[in-house]
Amino acid sequence: MKPFAYLRPGSVAEAVRVSAERPESHFLGGGTNLVDLMKLGVESPGLLIDVSRLPLDLVTPTDDGGLRIGATVRNSDLAAHPVVRERYPALSQALLAGASGQLRNAATTGGNLLQRTRCPYFQDTSKPCNKRAPGTGCPAREGAHRDLAVLGHSPDCVATQPSDMAVALAALDATVHLHGPEGERAVSATEFHRLPGDNPDQDTVIRPGELITEVVLPPPAEGAFSLYRKARDRASYAFALASVAAVLTVRDGRVAHAALAFGGLAHRPWRARAAEDVLRGAPATEETFARAADAELAAAEPLRDNGFKVALARNLAVGALAELTARADRSG
Amino acid sequence: MDTIAWRDVTDAGEPPPSDDRSTFTLHINGSDRKLTLDHRTTLLDALREHLGLTGAKKGCDHGQCGACTVLVDGRRVNSCLLLAVAQEGAHITTIEGLADGDRLHPLQEAFLERDALQCGYCTPGQICSALGMLDEAADGSPSYVTEPGTAAAGGPVPLDAEEIRERMSGNLCRCGAYPRIVEAIEDVAP
Ligand SMILES: Cc1cc2nc3c(=O)[nH]c(=O)nc-3n(C[C@H](O)[C@H](O)[C@H](O)COP(=O)(O)OP(=O)(O)OC[C@H]3O[C@@H](n4cnc5c(N)ncnc54)[C@H](O)[C@@H]3O)c2cc1C
Numbered sequence A: 001m002k003p004f005a006y007l008r009p010g011s012v013a014e015a016v017r018v019s020a021e022r023p024e025s026h027f028l029g030g031g032t033n034l035v036d037l038m039k040l041g042v043e044s045p046g047l048l049i050d051v052s053r054l055p056l057d058l059v060t061p062t063d064d065g066g067l068r069i070g071a072t073v074r075n076s077d078l079a080a081h082p083v084v085r086e087r088y089p090a091l092s093q094a095l096l097a098g099a100s101g102q103l104r105n106a107a108t109t110g111g112n113l114l115q116r117t118r119c120p121y122f123q124d125t126s127k128p129c130n131k132r133a134p135g136t137g138c139p140a141r142e143g144a145h146r147d148l149a150v151l152g153h154s155p156d157c158v159a160t161q162p163s164d165m166a167v168a169l170a171a172l173d174a175t176v177h178l179h180g181p182e183g184e185r186a187v188s189a190t191e192f193h194r195l196p197g198d199n200p201d202q203d204t205v206i207r208p209g210e211l212i213t214e215v216v217l218p219p220p221a222e223g224a225f226s227l228y229r230k231a232r233d234r235a236s237y238a239f240a241l242a243s244v245a246a247v248l249t250v251r252d253g254r255v256a257h258a259a260l261a262f263g264g265l266a267h268r269p270w271r272a273r274a275a276e277d278v279l280r281g282a283p284a285t286e287e288t289f290a291r292a293a294d295a296e297l298a299a300a301e302p303l304r305d306n307g308f309k310v311a312l313a314r315n316l317a318v319g320a321l322a323e324l325t326a327r328a329d330r331s332g
Numbered sequence B: 001m002d003t004i005a006w007r008d009v010t011d012a013g014e015p016p017p018s019d020d021r022s023t024f025t026l027h028i029n030g031s032d033r034k035l036t037l038d039h040r041t042t043l044l045d046a047l048r049e050h051l052g053l054t055g056a057k058k059g060c061d062h063g064q065c066g067a068c069t070v071l072v073d074g075r076r077v078n079s080c081l082l083l084a085v086a087q088e089g090a091h092i093t094t095i096e097g098l099a100d101g102d103r104l105h106p107l108q109e110a111f112l113e114r115d116a117l118q119c120g121y122c123t124p125g126q127i128c129s130a131l132g133m134l135d136e137a138a139d140g141s142p143s144y145v146t147e148p149g150t151a152a153a154g155g156p157v158p159l160d161a162e163e164i165r166e167r168m169s170g171n172l173c174r175c176g177a178y179p180r181i182v183e184a185i186e187d188v189a190p
């Protein structure tokens, strides 16, 4: 690891100012991803701006009945928050499906959103990788890509976005709030991560020096139930092979509202708009759910070794929607 | 185990603070330790290499095994992924700090009683993790396997074997002592 300076700013304004003055700097949240990548030599900041103690550690209601989540709220605290558990269960479950108890105690909302891909070549500085070293190539396309993308990948990168939380935020129509040298802006969680295209070094639309200050959830859709399901190689403490966050309102046996996002399939949380179009207004049956999942996954372009993900994602989505329908039935 | 060798880096002829190093205090197992450390030093290396507290173990050094688990301000964390300097002012509890004089902590007793180890390399991490985990459940924090709606009002979450396994999944045991680790924790869980 290269030596670096360390600074703990007293305010958001100071953090943003220093970051603009020192382009070699990185923000430090819990450090559970950044410190790991520094040990591997993938990241080598000259200055760490520790934002973990900034006063962004609150979860508060918004005026319109939504929820404001500070960027330094720890993943474990967010998952356990009574309002999140009751009104946004998909978010609580997604957080609890990620990492381990120890890691969730350290990890922050902002850091979780910006954690980098687990593609093995990205993490190995002895290998080429367009994301880590633009223009060097993508060995994963022909190499070890069983865990990588089936949707929206490009010739230059087939990596997946690893955060479970980000998938739930996409299905819940959250917005990510940023504070940068040019001021403040908000980006929808579905647009925050991007597809790789020919510049996979950019995971998200965040601009240099921008700090995530908060994530805002709109009020939950009326009468909706939500959940998060994750398939992985072991029962716990593993990244998603495929996952789904689903939000569903059923009225008189028909789908009144549906939001669906897949994880583990693409370079961004994959908001399933084609599936939602099929669901809206249709009878809430497994037949509809399968048709909806198929409509979305028709766009899949699996690589040599990851075709299994398409069926896995389909089954997860159908199971999740059926479970939510059963819950709606039980609640009358 | 009654004398723990404290080594203070500032006395060890190390360079003074600079851009790349800082002087700061950590409260460790009830005593204050002033340290001057290179910013690259993780909390785990600070404990093991600079303070002689070798209870927390280095397994993977990447957050993947839990052998380095300690408590920071009462919460279990992987000390291998935390920078020591970022913990300035924090209260840190390591396995060395659990016993009350000669009296072992009930979790330590339970691990002995149940023979919940073979080589013992993962044990300090397992016990510190279990300690943090019991508090989390007592505070009403759910896990991935907690039925939605359980203890929603903030009451404690009951811990059966399935809950314990899920909540302890961040601690690997290469010897596969898992069944007895779960039993030992069940003995102590309310
Ligand atoms: C063994 C292991 C297993 C894991 N399994 C999972 C899993 O199954 N699912 C999952 O979702 N995650 C998993 N994770 C990843 C974990 O969730 C992330 O490491 C964590 O969420 C990152 O948060 P952090 O606060 O520690 O980020 P940091 O490491 O501090 O930062 C990550 C990035 O975000 C930037 N950053 C931090 N805060 C801000 C901010 N406020 N504004 C702008 N930039 C910021 C940093 O500069 C850095 O680039 C796992 C990690 C490990 C080590």
Ligand code: SF4
Residues within 6 Å of the ligand: A117, A119, A120, A121, A122, A128, A129, A130, A131, A132, A137, A138, A139, A140, A141, A148, A156, A157, A158, A159, A200
């Ligand atoms: S998939 Fe992306 S991250 Fe992985 S090697 Fe290719 S370019 Fe790098």
Ligand code: FES
Residues within 6 Å of the ligand: B057, B058, B059, B060, B061, B062, B063, B064, B065, B066, B067, B068, B069, B078, B079, B080, B081
């Ligand atoms: S040594 Fe820290 S988790 Fe393995």
Ligand code: FES
Residues within 6 Å of the ligand: B116, B117, B118, B119, B120, B121, B122, B123, B172, B173, B174, B175, B176, B177
């Ligand atoms: S007892 Fe040997 S690793 Fe757990």
